[in-house]
Amino acid sequence: MNKTTELAAHVRGELGKAIVGQRESLDQLLLVMLVGGHALVEGVPGLAKTLAVKALAQIFQLKFQRVQCTPDLMPADILGANVFNLSTSSFALHEHFTNSTRQMSFVPGSSSAKSR
DSSP states (O other): OOHHHHHHHHHHHHHHHHOOSOHHHHHHHHHHHHHTOOOOOOOSTTSOHHHHHHHHHHHTTOOOOOOOOOTTOOHHHHHOEEEEETTTTEEEEEOSEETTEEOOOOOOOTTSOOOO
16 A cells, blocks of 8 residues: 555544544545645535534644634634835734634734824
8 A cells, every 4th residue: 555545544444533424525624635726615504514624624733713704704814914104115014813713913004193
């Protein structure tokens, strides 16, 4: 057996301890991990979507964070936003998630009142 086959067998075995059935979905998640891709996991409540991804993260010793998709979710809610800083003439990334909680911060703009 080559290393990829051994890894897949090990991961399937570990996932099988947490989730019963859903072999095709779990194989697709495993494939995404092996090729370094991305996955959007969708389905009705109760299919163990969160449990599957959380178990996969534990197997690979990765950090796990869940994003609840809502109709008003924007990419910046997940990735953060680039804000132009006039004083340095550069963009700075302001991330919205810190320590698994949403944080808001004020970035003064050019028209903001400055206290003296």
